[in-house]
Amino acid sequence: xxxxxxxxxxxxxxxxxxxxxxxxxxxxxxxxxxxxxxxxxxxxxxxxxxxxxxxxxxxxxxxxxxxxxxxxxxxxxxxxxxxxxxxxxxxxxxxxxxxxxxxxxxxxxxxxxxxxxxxxxxxxxxxxxxxxxxxxxxxxxxxxxxxxxxxxxxxxxxxxxxxxxxxxxxxxxxxxxxxxxxxxxxxxxxxxxxxxxxxxxxxxxxxxxxxxxxxxxxxxxxxxxxxxxxxxxxxxxxxxx
Ligand SMILES: O=C(O)CCC(=O)C(=O)O
Ligand SMILES: [Fe+2]
Numbered sequence: 001x002x003x004x005x006x007x008x009x010x011x012x013x014x015x016x017x018x019x020x021x022x023x024x025x026x027x028x029x030x031x032x033x034x035x036x037x038x039x040x041x042x043x044x045x046x047x048x049x050x051x052x053x054x055x056x057x058x059x060x061x062x063x064x065x066x067x068x069x070x071x072x073x074x075x076x077x078x079x080x081x082x083x084x085x086x087x088x089x090x091x092x093x094x095x096x097x098x099x100x101x102x103x104x105x106x107x108x109x110x111x112x113x114x115x116x117x118x119x120x121x122x123x124x125x126x127x128x129x130x131x132x133x134x135x136x137x138x139x140x141x142x143x144x145x146x147x148x149x150x151x152x153x154x155x156x157x158x159x160x161x162x163x164x165x166x167x168x169x170x171x172x173x174x175x176x177x178x179x180x181x182x183x184x185x186x187x188x189x190x191x192x193x194x195x196x197x198x199x200x201x202x203x204x205x206x207x208x209x210x211x212x213x214x215x216x217x218x219x220x221x222x223x224x225x226x227x228x229x230x231x232x233x234x235x236x237x238x239x240x241x
Contacts, residue, residue: 024211025151025165031209031236034123034167038203041122048120048201053188055214057203060192064199065113070174072109074228077101077133084134084142087155097140098219101133103230117170117232121201126240127163129233134219136181136227142219144186147233148204148211163235167205170232173198178225187214194227 035057042048042059051058065073081099090096103110110131118125134142147169149159159165171183173194183192183200192200206212219227 022206022211022213023152024146024148024213026210028165028205028209028236031165031167031205032207033209034236035203035205035207035209038121038123038168042120042201045120051190053185053190055188056185056212058185058188058190059201061199061201062195063197065172065174065197067196069113070172070196070228073103073113073133073172073230074174076103076109077135077228081133081135087159088150088153092143094141095143095145098134098136098142099140101135103131103133105130114232118234121168121170121234123168123234124238126238127235129163129166129235129239131230131232134227134229134231136219136222138180138222138224138226141221144184144216144218146204146211146213146216148215151211163237163239165205165211165236166233167236168201168203168234170234171200172230173200174228174230175226177222177227180221180223181225181227182220183217184220185215185217187216194229 039057043050047061048059049061051060081101084096084098084100086096105111105114114128114131115125118128148166149156173196175194175196177194181194185191202215204212204215
């Protein structure tokens with residue numbers, strides 16, 4: 001696919017046209033409806049572009065965030081970050097080597113950005129997890145993973161009580177990365193190169209509301225420069241109580 005100059009053209013490697021119930025969770029009418037409603041809303045937004053990929057719903061908005069907001073978020077990430085964590089145990093110590101930064105959701109700098117993202121997708125604010133910053137130095141990466149929860153894992157009971165499954169992901173690239181650091185979706189053959197201000201949005205669920213394995217993605221290692229992003233994950237139910 002080809003999306004403006006910032007995206008590489010990569011042939012699709014796997015196309016699944018009839019999603020089945022995933023081994024990571026069951027079909028769900030609620031999640032299916034969220035998928036349809038958000039897509040319908042983005043389809044009528046002239047700023048939102050639909051990625052020409054098969055097997056997952058992906059949208060993007062170039063220059064979504066101003067340089068000022070990107071700088072502000074990068075400053076916050078630099079001021080306060082911790083080693084990134086994983087929900088499930090990985091035997092690979094290099095699986096996720098970045099730093100993460102939990103934003104102060106209600107601060108006057110952050111809250112308008114949170115609200116704007118919720119409005120864009122049409123998902124209630126309380127369903128959105130707090131915006132999280134990520135920083136990758138050269139050599140740091142986030143190996144191939146799903147953003148949805150694997151419902152067979154022990155953490156799922158806790159997640160179920162905290163808003164349930166992650167449906168849509170919104171991710172914003174905050175800076176230009178000299179080399180490496182793209183986001184790679186091997187199942188749908190999409191590689192997104194970091195571009196300052198670019199918002200990438202995808203639905204982690206399949207049309208039937210089951211976890212969509214085609215959304216597997218990787219934050220490829222940065223080889224030169226530093227990569228800064230913010231991510232917001234939306235739950236099927238209320239995350240804030
Ligand atoms: O760094 C990236 O490009 C991907 C980050 C990611 O997948 C995540 O934060 O869930
Ligand atoms: Fe992810």
